[in-house]
Amino acid sequence: MEKENQIFGIRAIIEAINAKKEIDKVFIQSDAQSELMQELQKLMKKNSINFSYVPVEKLNRLTPNNHQGAVATIAPITFQDLEKLIDTVVESGKKPLFLILDQLSDARNFGAIIRTAECTGVDGIIVQKQGSAPVNGDTVKTSAGAVFNVPICKVDHIKDAVFLLQASGIKIVAATEKTESNIYDISLNEGVAIIMGSEDRGVNPSVLKIVDEKAKLPMFGTIGSLNVSVACGAFLYETVRQRS
Known part of the structure; x- marks a missing residue:
């Protein structure tokens, strides 16, 4: 996964969704249960954003940064109506x-x-x-x-x-x-x-x-x-x- 097409951290992903960025998929730590994570999940469901639950090891492979249990990919294209x-x-x-x-x-x-x-x-x-x-x-x-x-x-x-x-x-x-x-x-x-x-x-x-x-x-x-x-x-x- 190219790092320039990546967003990590729950708050950053929430802000990106609210800013109408072309979020293609979100990977969520399967055992993460914080209030902020629940807010992110509600927002993704509301906006029909593709997401999946993964073990923390996968997130650690995706980014060396503090991902807080969530990593998103931004699509390199704009989807058409x-x-x-x-x-x-x-x-x-x-x-x-x-x-x-x-x-x-x-x-x-x-x-x-x-x-x-x-x-x-x-x-x-x-x-x-x-x-x-x-x-x-x-x-x-x-x-x-x-x-x-x-x-x-x-x-x-x-x-x-x-x-x-x-x-x-x-x-x-x-x-x-x-x-x-x-x-x-x-x-x-x-x-x-x-x-x-x-x-x-x-x-x-x-x-x-x-x-x-x-x-x-x-x-x-x-x-x-x-x-x-x-x-x-x-x-x-x-x-x-x-x-x-």
């Missing part, structure tokens, strides 16, 4: 292509996906505020800097994004093994948003219920699943192929 971004893309007259990441948690996978998204002309990437991979140094590095070129939006819930996109006439396609439909049999030559699930659980079942189509990649090996960034690349390049 989804509604405004959808309007801009739709009004441009091009076929929209959005990517929704349903609680993808690995920063390197996130970075690799952003890199592919930039190469395939994705108009915006949508993530959930809670439970998603942070935009940190690992993300920037594995994206080869593409994180600065693709708009990224945070939403309270993935369903919010799905309903917004559908209201603008954009078809929602979920990448899931829980279907008989093959990605190569589905039309992507229109306004589309592709949902990729988390590394371990896939797309949330409640989200699968509201999508327009489900699709899977054909598998011929014995393992039965691909790394999510590789699968995402296959979906995005099939979209490019159909549109070319």
